[in-house]
Amino acid sequence: MRTLRLLAVGTLLHAKQISRSPFEVAIALVVPVVQATLAVYLFRSGGEQHRLLEAAVGAGVMGVWSSVLFGSGGAIQNQRWQGTLEMIMLAPRRPALVILPITIATGITGTYALLATLAWGRLLYGIKLDFAHPVAFLVAAVVCVIGLGMFGLLLAATFVLMRNANALANTLEYPVWLVSGMLVPITVLPAWTTPIAAILPTTWGARALREATSGGPVWPSVALCLAISLVCLALGAFFLTYVERRARAAATLALA
Amino acid sequence: MGSDYAIEADELRRTYRARTGWLKPKRTEVEAVCGVSFTVGRGELFGLLGPNGAGKTTTIKMLNTLLIPTSGTARVGGFDVQGQTREVRRRIGYVFGGDRGLYDRLSALDNLRYFAELYGVAPREQRHRIAELLDLVGLAGREKERVEGYSRGMRQRLHIARGLLHSPDVLFLDEPSIGVDPVAARELRRTVSDLASTGTTVLLTTHYMAEADELCDRIAVISDGRIQALGTPAELRKHADGFRVVEVEAYGVPETAVDALRDLPGVRETAVEVKGALQLLTVHSDAHVDVQGDVLRELAGIRLGRVNSREPTLEDAYVAIVSAA
Numbered sequence: 001m002r003t004l005r006l007l008a009v010g011t012l013l014h015a016k017q018i019s020r021s022p023f024e025v026a027i028a029l030v031v032p033v034v035q036a037t038l039a040v041y042l043f044r045s046g047g048e049q050h051r052l053l054e055a056a057v058g059a060g061v062m063g064v065w066s067s068v069l070f071g072s073g074g075a076i077q078n079q080r081w082q083g084t085l086e087m088i089m090l091a092p093r094r095p096a097l098v099i100l101p102i103t104i105a106t107g108i109t110g111t112y113a114l115l116a117t118l119a120w121g122r123l124l125y126g127i128k129l130d131f132a133h134p135v136a137f138l139v140a141a142v143v144c145v146i147g148l149g150m151f152g153l154l155l156a157a158t159f160v161l162m163r164n165a166n167a168l169a170n171t172l173e174y175p176v177w178l179v180s181g182m183l184v185p186i187t188v189l190p191a192w193t194t195p196i197a198a199i200l201p202t203t204w205g206a207r208a209l210r211e212a213t214s215g216g217p218v219w220p221s222v223a224l225c226l227a228i229s230l231v232c233l234a235l236g237a238f239f240l241t242y243v244e245r246r247a248r249a250a251a252t253l254a255l256a
Numbered sequence: 257m258g259s260d261y262a263i264e265a266d267e268l269r270r271t272y273r274a275r276t277g278w279l280k281p282k283r284t285e286v287e288a289v290c291g292v293s294f295t296v297g298r299g300e301l302f303g304l305l306g307p308n309g310a311g312k313t314t315t316i317k318m319l320n321t322l323l324i325p326t327s328g329t330a331r332v333g334g335f336d337v338q339g340q341t342r343e344v345r346r347r348i349g350y351v352f353g354g355d356r357g358l359y360d361r362l363s364a365l366d367n368l369r370y371f372a373e374l375y376g377v378a379p380r381e382q383r384h385r386i387a388e389l390l391d392l393v394g395l396a397g398r399e400k401e402r403v404e405g406y407s408r409g410m411r412q413r414l415h416i417a418r419g420l421l422h423s424p425d426v427l428f429l430d431e432p433s434i435g436v437d438p439v440a441a442r443e444l445r446r447t448v449s450d451l452a453s454t455g456t457t458v459l460l461t462t463h464y465m466a467e468a469d470e471l472c473d474r475i476a477v478i479s480d481g482r483i484q485a486l487g488t489p490a491e492l493r494k495h496a497d498g499f500r501v502v503e504v505e506a507y508g509v510p511e512t513a514v515d516a517l518r519d520l521p522g523v524r525e526t527a528v529e530v531k532g533a534l535q536l537l538t539v540h541s542d543a544h545v546d547v548q549g550d551v552l553r554e555l556a557g558i559r560l561g562r563v564n565s566r567e568p569t570l571e572d573a574y575v576a577i578v579s580a581a
Contacts, residue, residue, distance in 0.1 A: 002376065009373045013359070013366055020361035083356025086322055087418075091374035092345035098374065249324045251272060 003097060010101025011108065018071065018109050028109075031066070032116035033124070035059035039117075039183060040125045053130065056121035057213045058183040061206045063113025064148055065177055069169050071106025072152035076159040095244040096153060096237035103152030107145040114141065136219070137212035143222050144205035147229035151201050153236030157243045182206045201228040261331075262426050262457035263296035263319060268328035270314050288314040290481040291328065296459060296474075298425075301452040303472035304461040307578060311481040312461040313352075313430055319459070320350050320428050333425055346376075349419035349427045353434035355411060360404040364395055364414050367403060368421065375422035389417040393447065409440030416447060426457045433467060445471055465571040477577045485577045489570055496540075496568030496576050499524070502548050504537040505561030513554060520550045525579055534561065540572065 018024055039055035076099075079085040088098045121127040131137045158168060178184065179193050180202035186194065197203045204225035211218045270289040276282050289311040296302040304312045317323040319330050321341045329336065335343040359367050365386065372382045390396040393413035403411065412432060419427060429448065433441040441464075448471055452458050462468055468475050469489045476486040485492055509528070517537070518526050522545030529536040537555075541547040548565050568576075 005379065006373045009370060013362060013370045016366065017359050017361050081356075082358075082360065083352075083354075084359060087350070087357050087371075088374060090320065090322060090345060090350055091371075092342045092376065093374060245324070248322060251323055 006093070006097060007101055007104070010098075011104045014102045014105035015108050018105055024109070028112055028116070032060070032063055032113050033120050035063055035113075036117045036120040036124065040121065040127070042183065051214065052121070052125065052127045054210055054214050055183065056118050056127055057114070057209050058181075058206060059121075060114030060117035061144065061182045061202070061209060062177045063117055064107060064110035064145060065180075065182065065202055066173060067110025067113055068103065068106045068148040068152040069155065069173055069176070071109065072103045072156045072159060072169070074169065076102070076156055089244060089247075094237065095240040096233075099156045099240060100149070100153050100233075100236075103156055104146065104149035106152060107149035110148070111141065111145050131213055132215035133212045133218055136222075137209065140205070140208035140212045140218055140222050140225075143226050143229075144209060147201040147205050147225045147232075150229040150233040150236065154232045154239065157236055157239035176200065176202055179203070180206050199228065201225050201232060204228060260297070261295045262298045262300070262333060263294075263302070263459060264331045265295070265315070265319065266293050266329050268292045268315065268318055268330055269326045270311075270318055270323060271326045288481055289318070289325075292478070292481070292483055293328075294476050294483060294486060296457060298457055299452065299455045300473050301448070301458045301460065301471055303468040303475040304459065304478055305463065305465070305468045305475050305574060306461075306478035307463060310478045312478055314481075315478070316350075316428050316430050316459065316461055320348055321345055322350075346422070347425045349422070349424035351415045351419040351427065351429050351432055353412065353431040353436075355408060355435075357415060358403050358411060358418075361402060363400050363402055364390070364406070364417075365399040367414065368399075368418060371418050372421050377422055385421060386417075389420055392420075393417045394443070409436050409443075412436055412440070412444065413447075416444070420451075424456070426459065427451065429458060429460045431461055431463070433462065433464060441467070465569075465574055469570045477574060479578045484580070492577070493568070493570050493573045496573035498543050499568045499572060499576065500541050500543045500545075500547075501566050501568050501572055502539045502541065502551055503562075503564045503566070504539070504551060504555065505563070506535050506537055506555060507533055507559040507561070509535050509537065509555065509558055513558065516554050517551060520547055520554065521545065522547050525575070527575065540568075540576070 036056055036059055039059035040052055043051055043055040076085065079088070089095065091098060118129060122129055179189065179197050180200050181197065182202070186197050186203070204221045208218050208221035208225055211221060268289055269287070269291055272286045272288055274284045292311070292315055304315060306312050314323065318325045319332060319337060321337050321344050324338060331337065332344045333347045337344050368386045368389070369382065372386065377385055387396070390399050393416055395410060395413055395417065398410070403414065406414065416432070433444050436444060445467060448458060448460065460471065472489065474486065474488055475492055476483045477492065478484065485495060514526055514528055514537070517523060517539055522541045523539055524542065525540040527538045529538070539547060539551055548563070552563065
């Protein structure tokens, strides 16, 4: 119960801290418009007018992914800059319980990107929000956000250890959304990317949302997204304990 | 606590290793702490005094589990800082000076709520404990404001409240009064003194002599990563026994004149502190030699202000210890 309470309070306060950043607010205002526009013109030029909603959803998931990736990397780096990383890691809690609320908070703030992309798609380009399975879409969205948060935990383990976490975050953004088929179907990508796609929770989260939007078996994708995410959670928790010790040995929790 | 001591450090060492460059990597090693040993009794207010880069913060971070010692052992509350990390963390509070270490875009209340959860303060006690601490540090009524609008003194007080949320047995204060105005610093000293009087063990690092003198039961002077002297403020003052200090306020003293003072018979050390246009020359000499006349002769032709000959203070003792290191 206490653990759940810590996760809930931590997530709420980190979401509050992240959402009050002027930089984050500016990004949140601009990026969904750009992504909605990108998705719409991409699909229009491909003559796939009927799949515009699917495109907007894919673009929205890209926003969630960016938020988790930069949020996890950025949040750890920001915490290091503002001197709070040492303070939270000093708490008598498992490192995973301290970091997980941060990565889930980034997923939650990223949900805004998904909603805003859909809203802009509706307002600017008249995309009808006509979901095949509206309830399944909501469930898939929640699972996708939580799943990405858990994936973020695994990434955060690296970010705690590395002083230049941003460098890694920057290189991961586009490859992952491409390979996960958030916007472009996986089938058009080279065959060697398929195994990579299969083990990424982003692939199954994006697929679940797409299937809930245009019709298809949503639940297997949701279950796979959740299962892979739980593996990420377990691995992330294990690595974080190891990495926290390494960081204390290497003195990388603080800037100096 | 099972042990007789709240803190035990035995031959603590810490070496920082860095690597720069990829093609021809250059490795550097800095030995920040080289074999520090001391004990702090339960309820004692212990000071770690030293210049910048002496190894104070590194020592405190090894004791509070943020850094793993390169060698040596330490116990806090009887628990080993390497092997029983979580036990140690439950019993300690850590407060450091400066602007960092808080969530600026959250209110003081949110900051305290979050850390209360992290430190496992029971939910039904949180409200009462937070209100009590806000009162203690004088932030009651301002707790809903965002921390980014706080002055440095207010942030520092919030740091202290945060460090005390779980009623730690041992409190580590790392230069808590750095950059704080004199009135706020005095308040801070009063709070620290009150804490020690209620049985909390406090390890305070500072380079403010008056702070250490006023607060600490015992002080360890640390320099170059080693403890150079350890004792009560009165015992440390004895390091300046046999000294006499002459202070001269002057304007426009050339470097050559300062060198000449250093060569006078009986003079042990000289120091120059610049305060705007004014230079404060401090000359340490053997107590049995009256150097005041010689000093004034060397400074002939230079505009002088107040001239004072006095007994050495703790600060003089500290300078003597650090200079001899």
